[in-house]
Amino acid sequence: MNHIRNLTLGLALGASMGSAHAFINITYDYRFDTTGFFTDERKATLEQAAQAFESRIFDDLTAIVSTPGGNGINANAFNTQISNLSVAAGELVIFVGATPHVSSEGRNTSVPVAGQMAGFNGLTSTSDQTINSPYMVNARERGQTGWPDSDVSTWGGQIQFDSTKSWYADTDASTVESFAGQYDLYSATLKGLLSVFGADQNNDGWANKLSGQGAFNGAKAKAEYNVVNSRGILQAIPTDDDAGNLRMRPGIQGKLADGTLQTLVFSSGLAMGERRYMTELDYAMLDDMGWDVSGFTEMPVTPPVPEPQAWLLLAAGLGLIAHRARARSTLS
Numbered sequence: 221m222n223h224i225r226n227l228t229l230g231l232a233l234g235a236s237m238g239s240a241h242a243f244i245n246i247t248y249d250y251r252f253d254t255t256g257f258f259t260d261e262r263k264a265t266l267e268q269a270a271q272a273f274e275s276r277i278f279d280d281l282t283a284i285v286s287t288p289g290g291n292g293i294n295a296n297a298f299n300t301q302i303s304n305l306s307v308a309a310g311e312l313v314i315f316v317g318a319t320p321h322v323s324s325e326g327r328n329t330s331v332p333v334a335g336q337m338a339g340f341n342g343l344t345s346t347s348d349q350t351i352n353s354p355y356m357v358n359a360r361e362r363g364q365t366g367w368p369d370s371d372v373s374t375w376g377g378q379i380q381f382d383s384t385k386s387w388y389a390d391t392d393a394s395t396v397e398s399f400a401g402q403y404d405l406y407s408a409t410l411k412g413l414l415s416v417f418g419a420d421q422n423n424d425g426w427a428n429k430l431s432g433q434g435a436f437n438g439a440k441a442k443a444e445y446n447v448v449n450s451r452g453i454l455q456a457i458p459t460d461d462d463a464g465n466l467r468m469r470p471g472i473q474g475k476l477a478d479g480t481l482q483t484l485v486f487s488s489g490l491a492m493g494e495r496r497y498m499t500e501l502d503y504a505m506l507d508d509m510g511w512d513v514s515g516f517t518e519m520p521v522t523p524p525v526p527e528p529q530a531w532l533l534l535a536a537g538l539g540l541i542a543h544r545a546r547a548r549s550t551l552s
């Protein structure tokens with residue numbers, strides 16, 4: 221029966237390998253960190269912020285393969301061209317660095333972090349310049365066929381942190397300590413990631429979800445927000461005009477997984493000493509933008525795990541094969 225056990229193990233391994241692309245994978249690229257800003261503790265903090273996205277988003281992003289001398293994409297980050305960037309299936313590459321006096325999210329609510337989604341303008345093919353060639357279509361859409369109106373795609377982008385600020389690095393972001401007088405690197409990274417994932421002027425899908433009144437109009441976000449007017453109609457989430465409509469109004473709250481209320485990561489601003497986690501409303505807005513977020517879009521059943529009955533049938537079939545093999549060997 222050993223071979224059956226081996227076969228079962230093989231099937232299990234094959235099944236788990238099949239799921240390797242079911243989730244996205246964020247890769248930070250530190251080549252622009254020329255001052256050693258990102259210590260091991262800070263890198264660990266960034267990884268935990270990535271986990272908040274990787275654990276919920278399951279889009280099947282195709283790979284972008286760059287071949288020197290052939291087709292390739294030239295990425296732009298930190299005002300530098302990166303030639304022939306290759307991006308694995310499911311991967312988003314995010315260049316991170318620290319520079320003095322970074323500011324984003326408007327005049328009155330500046331935060332010491334700025335993220336940018338990689339725009340399609342940042343992609344140029346080195347040999348195939350045809351805008352609608354299969355190579356270029358894949359590079360900008362990554363299999364997200366509704367792009368850009370009803371879906372979203374990117375190879376990644378960049379996040380800049382303000383090197384002049386005092387930062388709190390947290391190697392265990394699940395616990396909140398007191399860090400008065402410091403900015404929380406975990407919360408700031410979440411904000412930067414939201415920009416990379418599409419709360420950015422480079423993303424047409426964001427503009428498509430804004431109603432004329434400066435409010436985010438996505439259906440799942442409205443249901444999660446669950447604020448109704450006097451006629452019982454679900455209301456859009458008001459944006460912060462000061463933040464160029466890329467952030468929600470300060471103080472808007474969403475639920476954490478345990479039901480407690482917290483200001484959205486999407487709400488503009490971040491105070492010193494303040495920790496924010498991704499709320500369900502933050503996730504709902506990502507889903508409305510075109511990301512497949514568990515809890516808001518039903519996950520496909522991949523890999524197909526055999527039902528118990530199927531295992532019984534498989535075992536019975538193998539038993540039959542073994543029986544026949546024995547029968548043959550006695551005949552010969």
Ligand SMILES: [Ca+2]
Binds near residue numbers: 390391393394395396
């Ligand atoms: Ca902690």
Ligand SMILES: [Ca+2]
Binds near residue numbers: 279364371372
């Ligand atoms: Ca998608």
